[in-house]
Amino acid sequence: MEFFEAFGGLALGLLGAGLAAVLSGIGSAKGTGIAGEAGTGLLCQDPSKFGKVMILQVIPGTQGLYGLVVWFFAVFRMGLLDGTAFDMTVQEGLRYFVACLPMALGGLFSAIAQGRVAAGSINLLAKKPDDWSKGMVLCITVEFYAILSLLASMLMIINISG
Template identity: 55%
Template sequence: MELQNLIGTGIAFIGACLAVGMSCAGSGRGVGIAGEAAAGVVSEDPGKFAKTLILQLLPGTQGLYGLVIWFWAIFNMGLLSGVPQLDIGAGIAVFGACLPMAIGGYVTAVAQGRCAAAGIGIVAKRPEQASKGILMALMVEFYAILCLLASFLMIFFFTA
């Protein structure tokens, strides 16, 4: 593999790794934020575990979305077939295509964790209103899905 292709492939690989790494880091923070709130509620009333668990799990989806983009980028780079051939321009394009999921995945996961923690507060005081807290947290999920879609389509149309 010539040097230009090695550099291009490396740049693209960094973008793919950022997509999964930042999304998973954000998911970890978001799930942790919600988990801290859930632990307090469950310690007072263990019967609210299931409702708080649903809210705690929601920020974890961004990590899965990042993994999807990582796999899609790796697949389209040709790494699975063993012969990646991306010049520097193509590597930069794949890197850029991964950025919406990397940045958006991190930011939305943390924001969703905070929103889920507030929803867990609803569960603590009015458990019958848990669906409202879930819906509020799902509003943030919409923007994570937009980031997933943007990265997915850019990688798809770049390599198509």
């Protein structure tokens, strides 16, 4: 416990909140990049499909938004916005750190996986344009796990008593 006391509760809580935002953002950047690479190939051949390609590319970006929501909510609950966070114990800081981990890791991995599914859906759009909504359904299946990560982090943050 002495190791954690060297950092303090506030630093540990902020580290968890920061990881939720940063790792989810990294996953979203990677996922939207994967989908964007597939999309540019299709748009070279058929620029009229830009709207559908853009929708498929944007979908993996939601995890970054979810991570930012968890970051903001954790920072708010820690009392950083009203100045009461500075007396946070190490135990409270560790609670926030652990509560933010589902969104941090879930956001990172689900966004990358969703980017791969979106890239495959863009290939579907290229070959069978009338079936592109099936690709959307496949992307939304991965989104479900990002939402579960968001829910897990939010419920844990709500139940931390300070």
